[in-house]
Amino acid sequence: MIQQIYPQVQHNYVFELNKDMHIAAAHFIPHEDAGKCQQVHGHTYFVNITIAGDELDESGFLVNFASIKKLIHKRFDHTLLNDHHDLFSSTDSNYFPTSEGVAKVIWEIVQGELDKKMNKPNCVQVFVRETPTSYVVYRPKHKEGAQ
Numbered sequence: 001m002i003q004q005i006y007p008q009v010q011h012n013y014v015f016e017l018n019k020d021m022h023i024a025a026a027h028f029i030p031h032e033d034a035g036k037c038q039q040v041h042g043h044t045y046f047v048n049i050t051i052a053g054d055e056l057d058e059s060g061f062l063v064n065f066a067s068i069k070k071l072i073h074k075r076f077d078h079t080l081l082n083d084h085h086d087l088f089s090s091t092d093s094n095y096f097p098t099s100e101g102v103a104k105v106i107w108e109i110v111q112g113e114l115d116k117k118m119n120k121p122n123c124v125q126v127f128v129r130e131t132p133t134s135y136v137v138y139r140p141k142h143k144e145g146a147q
């Protein structure tokens with residue numbers, strides 16, 4: 001795995017973990033403004049997920065690294081992102097499988113899983129690099145009472 005430098009996120013939690021993964025996937029952007037990207041093409045996405053919190057679980061984890069990989073990598077690796085009709089749309093641009101859309105969807109999946117945990121960790125940043133020259137960062141708006 002290539003070591004990447006990615007933007008830091010400001011927060012006041014005592015623990016922060018980062019999980020990196022590569023996801024081989026294809027996509028196309030269903031809009032004429034996307035030019036050549038309207039054609040199906042593939043990327044090896046580099047994804048970094050940042051999770052923070054104040055409390056550990058019964059295993060001494062903020063959250064198990066392996067469970068985060070399983071949640072995201074297993075779902076998307078070697079798939080056509082546009083085929084995930086439960087997550088992405090071909091008509092609503094807020095849900096196109098762009099880098100922005102992929103980062104937001106990953107955040108939603110991860111945070112949905114974290115919300116089930118007693119120690120209540122938070123996904124504070126999702127970094128998605130689509131090509132060597134293009135990446136996106138998704139950070140959720142601060143929740144009431146969040147740090």
Ligand SMILES: Nc1nc2c(c(=O)[nH]1)N=C([C@H](O)[C@H](O)COP(=O)(O)OP(=O)(O)OP(=O)(O)O)CN2
Pocket residue numbers: 029037097098099100130131133134
């Ligand atoms: N804001 C966004 N712009 C573009 C996205 C996107 O997801 N969000 N996606 C694409 C294409 O999917 C394409 O795969 C990536 O485009 P680009 O970075 O332009 O790729 P190149 O390799 O052609 O870029 P170089 O500048 O030549 O390195 C397009 N835009």
Ligand SMILES: [Zn+2]
Pocket residue numbers: 027037041042043130
């Ligand atoms: Zn692309």
